[in-house]
Amino acid sequence: MVIDRIKNRFKKVLNQRGDINAIGVLFVIFIIVIFIFGSIDIEGYMSTHKKLSQAADETIEIMKAEGGFDTSTREFFLDYCRKKGLDVSSITIEATPKLVQRGSDLEIRASTTYILKAFKPLGLGELIWPVHIKVEGLSRTYFREG
Structure with a gap:
C-alpha cells in the first residue's frame, strides 16, 4: 500500500516536465551516489589498516622470538x-632494533597512506588519509653474554 503510493x-x-x-x-x-562511493x-581505508595491522602483528611475533628488528625482519x-x-x-616502518633481552619492550610502528578517489568527480582531487599502526610486545628470548 505504501509502496504503491x-x-x-x-x-x-x-x-511532470519542468517540475x-x-x-x-x-x-x-546524486547525494546517495556520493555516499555509496564514499563508503x-x-x-578501502579500513582494509588497508587491517592488512597493515596483520603484517605488524606477524612481525612483532618474530621480533619477540628473535629479540628485535633487523633487515631480515x-x-x-x-x-x-x-x-x-x-x-x-609507500610504507614506512620503525621498530626496536636487535638484541633486546627477555622481558624488555618491543615496538613496531608502520604507516602508509590511502588515497580517496570517490570525491575526485566533485573537483576535490585525491584526498590522502594516513594509516598508522603501533604494536607493542615483550621479548621472549634471553641472550647470554659472552
Whole structure:
C-alpha cells in the first residue's frame, strides 16, 4: 500500500516536465551516489589498516622470538605487505632494533597512506588519509653474554 503510493508519486514526478520536484529527486540521487562511493573508499581505508595491522602483528611475533628488528625482519614485513596487496614503496616502518633481552619492550610502528578517489568527480582531487599502526610486545628470548 505504501509502496504503491511511492511508485505513483514517482510516476507523477517523472511525468511532470519542468517540475521542481524532479530536480529534488535528482539531487537526492546524486547525494546517495556520493555516499555509496564514499563508503567504498572508507572500506578501502579500513582494509588497508587491517592488512597493515596483520603484517605488524606477524612481525612483532618474530621480533619477540628473535629479540628485535633487523633487515631480515624488515624483509618479512615488506613481503607480507606485498602478499596482502599493499604498495610497499609507500610504507614506512620503525621498530626496536636487535638484541633486546627477555622481558624488555618491543615496538613496531608502520604507516602508509590511502588515497580517496570517490570525491575526485566533485573537483576535490585525491584526498590522502594516513594509516598508522603501533604494536607493542615483550621479548621472549634471553641472550647470554659472552
